[in-house]
Amino acid sequence: MHLHRYLLVIALFVSMIAAFGLVACQSADKADDGATAGAGKKTPNVLEAPKQPPAQAAPTLGFSDVAEEAVKGVVNISSTKVVKTPSRNSPFSHDPFFRRFFGNRFPDQVPRERRERSRGSGVIIATDGYILTNNHVVEDATEVLVVLYDQREFVAQIVGTDPKSDVAVLKIDATDLDPLTLGRSADLRLGEVVLAIGNPFGLSHTVTQGIVSALGRARVGIADYEDFIQTDAAINPGNSGGALVNTRGELVGINTAIASMTGGYQGVGFAIPVDMARVIMDSLVQHGRVERGYLGVLIQDVRQDMVDQFGLKKPRGAIIADVLKEGPADEAGLQRGDVVIEMDGLNIQDSTHLRNLISQKHPDDKVELLVVRDRTRRNITITIGRHPDDAAAVPTSTPDQEPVSDRVTLSGLTAVTLSPALANRFQLPADARGVMIVDVEKDSPAAAAELQTGDLIMELNRMPVASAADLDAAVKNVKRKKLLLLINRAGTTTFVVLRAK
Numbered sequence: 001m002h003l004h005r006y007l008l009v010i011a012l013f014v015s016m017i018a019a020f021g022l023v024a025c026q027s028a029d030k031a032d033d034g035a036t037a038g039a040g041k042k043t044p045n046v047l048e049a050p051k052q053p054p055a056q057a058a059p060t061l062g063f064s065d066v067a068e069e070a071v072k073g074v075v076n077i078s079s080t081k082v083v084k085t086p087s088r089n090s091p092f093s094h095d096p097f098f099r100r101f102f103g104n105r106f107p108d109q110v111p112r113e114r115r116e117r118s119r120g121s122g123v124i125i126a127t128d129g130y131i132l133t134n135n136h137v138v139e140d141a142t143e144v145l146v147v148l149y150d151q152r153e154f155v156a157q158i159v160g161t162d163p164k165s166d167v168a169v170l171k172i173d174a175t176d177l178d179p180l181t182l183g184r185s186a187d188l189r190l191g192e193v194v195l196a197i198g199n200p201f202g203l204s205h206t207v208t209q210g211i212v213s214a215l216g217r218a219r220v221g222i223a224d225y226e227d228f229i230q231t232d233a234a235i236n237p238g239n240s241g242g243a244l245v246n247t248r249g250e251l252v253g254i255n256t257a258i259a260s261m262t263g264g265y266q267g268v269g270f271a272i273p274v275d276m277a278r279v280i281m282d283s284l285v286q287h288g289r290v291e292r293g294y295l296g297v298l299i300q301d302v303r304q305d306m307v308d309q310f311g312l313k314k315p316r317g318a319i320i321a322d323v324l325k326e327g328p329a330d331e332a333g334l335q336r337g338d339v340v341i342e343m344d345g346l347n348i349q350d351s352t353h354l355r356n357l358i359s360q361k362h363p364d365d366k367v368e369l370l371v372v373r374d375r376t377r378r379n380i381t382i383t384i385g386r387h388p389d390d391a392a393a394v395p396t397s398t399p400d401q402e403p404v405s406d407r408v409t410l411s412g413l414t415a416v417t418l419s420p421a422l423a424n425r426f427q428l429p430a431d432a433r434g435v436m437i438v439d440v441e442k443d444s445p446a447a448a449a450e451l452q453t454g455d456l457i458m459e460l461n462r463m464p465v466a467s468a469a470d471l472d473a474a475v476k477n478v479k480r481k482k483l484l485l486l487i488n489r490a491g492t493t494t495f496v497v498l499r500a501k
Contacts, residue, residue, distance in 0.1 A: 063193075063195065063209065063247065065249075066195060066245065066247060066248070066249040067195055067197070067207045069178075069249055070180060070195065070197055070207075070243060070245050070249050071149055071197055071205040071207065072149045072150075072178035073123060073124045073149075073177075073178050073179055073180035073243065073251075074121060074122070074123055074124075074149070074180075074197045074198060074199075074205060074242055074243050075121065075122045075123070075124060075131060075146050075147060075148055075149070076119070076121065076122075076146070076147040076199045076202075076204055076205075077119065077120045077121060077122045077131075077133060077137055077138070077144060077145070077146055077147075077156075077170075077199075077241060078117060078118075078119050078144070078145045078147070079117070079118050079119075079120070079137060079138045079141035079143070079144045079145075080115055080116070080117050080141060080142055080143045080144075080145075081115070081116055081118075081139075081140045081141045081142055082115055082116075082142055118137065119199060119202055119237075119238050120133060120134065120137030120138075120198075120199070120238060120239075120240045120241045120242075121133065121137075121197075121198035121199045121238065121239060121240060121241040121242030121243075121255070122137070122146065122170060122241045122242070123180055123241070123242065123243045123251060123254065124177050124178065124179040124180065125179050125180065125182065125251070125281070126177075126179055127175075127177050127179055129171050129172040129173060129174050129177065130159070130169060130170070130171055130281075130285065131146065131156065131169070131170040131171070131172065132167070132168075132169060132170075132241075132254060132277060132281055133167075133168050133169075133170060133240075133241030133254070134166050134167065134168060134240045134241040134254065134256055134272075135161045135162060135163050135165075135166045135167060135168045136166055136240065137168065137240050137241045138158055138161065138168050138170065139161065139163070139168075141158070143155065144156040144157075144158060144170060146170065146172050147204070148174070148177075149178070149205060152174065154172040154173065154174055155172075156170040156171065156172045157170065157171045157172075158170060159171050159284055159285060159288070160284030160285070160288050160289060160290075161284070162280050162284065162289075162290045163223075163224075164223060164224040164225050164290070165223055165224070165225045165272065165276065165277075165280055165290070166222065166223045166256055166272065167254070167272060167276075167277050167280045167281065167284075168241075168284075169281050169284045169285060180243060180245065180249070180250070180251040181249065181250045181251065182250065182251050182274055182278060183245075183246055183248070183250030183251055183252045183274060184250075184252070184274070184275060185229065185252045185253060185273035185274045185275045185276075186273075186275055188212050188215060188229065188246070188252055188273075189212065190212055190213075190214070190215060191211050191212060192211060192212045192246065192247075193209065193210075193211055193246075193247055194209075194210060194211065194212055194231055194233055194244050194245065194246055194247075194252065194253075195207055195208065195209055195233065195243075195244070195245050195247075196208045196209075196210065196231065196233035196234065196235055196239060196242065196243070196244050196255055196269070196271075197242050197243045197244075197245065198235070198238060198239035198240070198241070198242025198243070198255055199238045199239070199242065200234075200235070200236035200237060200238040200239045201236060201237060201238050202238055203238070206239075208233045208234035208235070209233055210231045210232040210233030210234070210269075211231065211232060211233075212229060212230070212231055213230040213231055213232050213268070214229075214230035215229060215230070216228075216349065216353065217229070217230045217270060218352040218353075218356075219352065220257075220259070220270060222256065222257050222270065225276070225355070225356055225359055226352070226356075227272075227273055227276055227352075227353075227356045228256070228270040228271060228272065228273070229244065229252070229253045229270070229271040229272075229273055230268065230269070230270055231244065231253075231269050231270075231271060232267045232268070232269070233269060234265045234269075235255050235257075235258050235265060235269035236258070236264060236265050237263075237264075239255045239269075240255060240256060240257070241254060241255065241256075242254070242255045243255070244271040251274050252271075252273070252274050253271030253272060253273055253274055253277075254271055254272040254274070254277050255269065255270075255271045256270050256271055256272050257269070257270050258270070275360075276356070276360060279360045291362065291363060291386060291387070292358075292359040292360075292361075292387040293358045293359055293360065293361030293362065293363065293365065293384040293385070293387065294327070294328065294358070294363075294384065294385040294386055294387040294388070295327065295328055295329045295334075295358050295382065295384070295385070296323065296324040296326075296327020296328050296329045296330060296385060297320050297321075297322065297323050297324065297327070297329045297334060298320070298321040298322040298324075298492055298493060298494070299318040299319060299320060299321060299340075299351040299354060299355065300318070300319050300321050300351050300494050300495060301315070301318065301319070301350045301351050301352075302315045302316060302317050302318070302319055302339060302350070303315055303497065305482060305497040306319070306484065306495065306497055308482070309461070309462075309482070309484040309497070310337075310339050310372060310375075311372060311374075311375030312339065312341075312372065316341060316347070316348065316349060316350070317339045317340055317341040317348045317349075317350070317354075317372070318339070318340045318348055318350060318351040318353070318354040318355075319337070319338075319339050319351070319495055320334055320335065320336055320337065320338040320339070320340065320371075321336065321486075321492075321493045321494045321495060322336055322492070322493035323335060323336055327385060328382055328383055328384060328385040329382060331383075332380055332381065332382040332383070333380060334369075334371070334380060334382070335373065336486070336493070337373070337462055337486075337495075338371040338372070338373050339371060339372040339373075340354055340369050340370070340371050341370055341371065341372060341377075342369070342370035343357055343358075343367055343368070343369055343370075344367055344368050345368075358384065359387075361384045362384065363384055363385060363386040364383060364384065365383070365384045366381055366382070366383050366384070367381070367382055367384060368380075368381055369381075369382060407438075407468050408435065408468040408469075408471050408472045408475075410446070410471070410472075410475055410498075410500075411444060411445040411446050411449075411483075411498055411499060411500055412440060412441035412444020412445050412446040412447060413437050413439065413440050413441070413444070413446035413451055414437070414438055414439040414440075415435040415436060415437045415438060415457060415468060415471065416435065416436055416438055416468055417435055417436075417466075417467040417468045417469075418432060418433065418434050418435065418436050418456060422436055428456070428488070428491075432456065432488070433458070433464070433466040434456040434457050434458040434465060434466065434488065435456070435457040435465055435467065435468050435470075435471045436454065436455070436456050436457070437451060437452065437453055437454065437455045437456075437457065438453060439453060440452065440453055445498060445499040445500075446498060448499070449496050449497065449498045449499070450496070451485075451487070451496060451498070452489065454489070454490070455487040455488070455489050456487060456488040456489075457471060457485055457486070457487055458486045458487065458488055458493070459484075459485065459486035460474045460475065460478075460483055460484070460485055460486075461474070461478060461483060461484050462484065462486075475500065478500070481499055481500050482497055482498070482499060482500070483497070483498045483499075483500055484496075484497055484498075485497075485498055
């Protein structure tokens with residue numbers, strides 16, 4: 001009985017398998033028939049490896065292709081300079097017996113000379129041997145040795161240096177060079193992938209990868225003119241002067257410095273934008289020095305607490321704090337209190353941005369400025385001048401308080417009408433007018449605004465004040481709690497916002 005049951009189950013199971021196999025075969029036959037009856041197409045087998053796309057459809061260069069080509073345009077720089085150090089005094093220098101022979105100068109008191117050798121990197125930017133690097137890599141060097149990717153060595157000539165931007169140009173007598181293509185740093189985008197190439201710790205032609213962490217970094221304290229590209233590509237000692245390239249292999253920056261608490265890489269590096277370096281390089285090659293554009297103005301940032309005062313919607317642009325007489329800006333009609341918001345159609349971010357843009361212009365270039373004056377926009381065309389070589393010395397003395405009856409107190413400051421004696425003491429012009437601050441209370445609104453003893457208040461809310469009485473009357477007529485002061489500090493004018501108390 002049980003045996004019959006088992007046999008019946010087995011028979012059913014075999015029948016099901018046979019039926020399934022028939023269906024599967026029929027499906028396969030139908031698929032083959034369809035492929036045959038179709039337009040000659042064959043259904044791909046999913047187990048087969050997919051075909052590679054044709055060579056002409058290949059994507060742009062990969063990181064390895066870029067790196068292998070770009071390293072040929074980066075060089076190793078070794079500079080030597082002589083450093084003089086004072087020698088130690090001889091133990092016999094005060095002995096009267098020895099002084100009879102040597103007088104006041106002993107042989108070992110002659111300054112000792114020693115040679116210091118530093119390493120850095122450079123970028124070939126022309127087939128005729130021009131190399132771009134940092135000024136601090138070759139500063140005061142008596143000899144500069146350049147080693148190419150193919151290990152050829154050359155003694156380089158220093159064509160010119162610019163400490164204010166930390167750029168230098170070298171020249172070697174070489175052929176068969178592989179210069180990097182100059183890109184446009186203005187086209188860089190936040191987060192874009194970049195490669196840093198240099199010689200960190202003497203390790204020749206090292207490539208690291210990162211992204212553009214920030215653009216337009218300024219006030220870092222590395223150079224006078226700063227507009228750095230910030231990157232997290234690893235940069236270490238020896239990378240200075242090396243290349244920062246984009247994924248097309250174009251040079252977009254010159255690696256310059258790092259921000260570090262340890263002296264080594266901590267994820268924050270800075271590179272000079274190639275747009276800035278190119279202008280400086282051209283000037284050094286053509287003139288042996290940098291000829292920077294010059295407006296003849298003193299400028300400052302627009303802070304949030306100044307926005308309403310100048311009729312702006314947000315803190316942007318650069319305020320003209322003063323216009324130097326007979327300078328390009330003066331001749332073009334720029335005025336103190338104008339806010340420059342555009343130059344040649346480019347939005348101005350702050351005073352540093354405007355300063356860098358002007359410095360990259362050549363003398364006699366013309367620029368179009370869009371300024372806000374008395375809450376009205378106007379265009380002003382200016383012919384760029386040549387930057388003076390030397391800046392006038394600015395006195396920094398602190399005024400003495402003197403008893404005068406014409407004084408006013410305001411938000412923690414005490415000020416007096418500028419007298420001829422005060423003007424003479426602080427070397428102010430004979431026609432200077434205003435109210436001089438003679439005291440600032442600690443922890444007062446005036447102290448919070450960083451006003452100082454010796455500051456000369458020239459305007460309040462864009463209206464001139466010639467005496468303490470003028471200032472007192474102007475304050476009483478103002479309903480706002482924020483006061484916009486124009487002050488002259490040691491010969492430099494600047495705008496300051498003071499909260500009325």
